[in-house]
Amino acid sequence: LAKTTQPISMDSYEGQEVNITCSHNNIATNDYITWYQQFPSQGPRFIIQGYKTKVTNEVASLFIPADRKSSTLSLPRVSLSDTAVYYCLVRPIVLVYNFNKFYFGSGTKLNVKP
Amino acid sequence: DSGVTQTPKHLITATGQRVTLRCSPRSGDLSVYWYQQSLDQGLQFLIQYYNGEERAKGNILERFSAQQFPDLHSELNLSSLELGDSALYFCASSVYPGGSTSTDTQYFGPGTRLTVL
Numbered sequence: 586l587a588k589t590t591q592p593i594s595m596d597s598y599e600g601q602e603v604n605i606t607c608s609h610n611n612i613a614t615n616d617y618i619t620w621y622q623q624f625p626s627q628g629p630r631f632i633i634q635g636y637k638t639k640v641t642n643e644v645a646s647l648f649i650p651a652d653r654k655s656s657t658l659s660l661p662r663v664s665l666s667d668t669a670v671y672y673c674l675v676r677p678i679v680l681v682y683n684f685n686k687f688y689f690g691s692g693t694k695l696n697v698k699p
Numbered sequence: 700d701s702g703v704t705q706t707p708k709h710l711i712t713a714t715g716q717r718v719t720l721r722c723s724p725r726s727g728d729l730s731v732y733w734y735q736q737s738l739d740q741g742l743q744f745l746i747q748y749y750n751g752e753e754r755a756k757g758n759i760l761e762r763f764s765a766q767q768f769p770d771l772h773s774e775l776n777l778s779s780l781e782l783g784d785s786a787l788y789f790c791a792s793s794v795y796p797g798g799s800t801s802t803d804t805q806y807f808g809p810g811t812r813l814t815v816l
Contacts, residue, residue, distance in 0.1 A: 619804075623742075626787070626810065626812070627809060627810070628701065628703075628789045628791070628807025628808050628809055628810055629742070629789075629791075629807050630701070630807065631804045631805065631806065634804070672742070688744070689734075689741060689742040689743075689744075690741065691741050692741070692742075
């Protein structure tokens, strides 16, 4: 089971680009990397997912180096509303009968200041 | 709005009691997942159902049980409640049975806040 390590917290200012790095040294060949955002007392919200290289959507970019032992979530020009906890999740493609395969870790609390 | 609904939003009960949390998945989603989030434990995966059958089990206590009904809604039953069971309980749903494709994204509901006194 590939566990993840993220910084506990990060501070940023409005308009800046924020990069949150997640370490997953034991990632397996069939594992995908998924990032979620969670606001207080709300359910996590899917942001982006990838397997290798770079993935971009309307919200964020995900950079994954060739060895896949880490990944970086990039949030362009953050605003106050981006203040939340960000979870990096490593999950296998096939989960049938694979117990304990959804491991969210402790997440990174991003605090965006004016 | 993720399309996943959970009831009730808040639940206050006493130790030793039993409660049932309800989840309705997004239209078309066949998989339901339950998670527990407490202040000191983070987000913990409990159990997953696909089309009525249990598919994966996480850190779920024996006092807890779940089921998914033919209409695909799911219930999480918590019994012999203890103070430490106080937490946010989230339900999530996805289309696929657990990741046969990379697009198997989980959509989370708003949660049920359980307080055990």
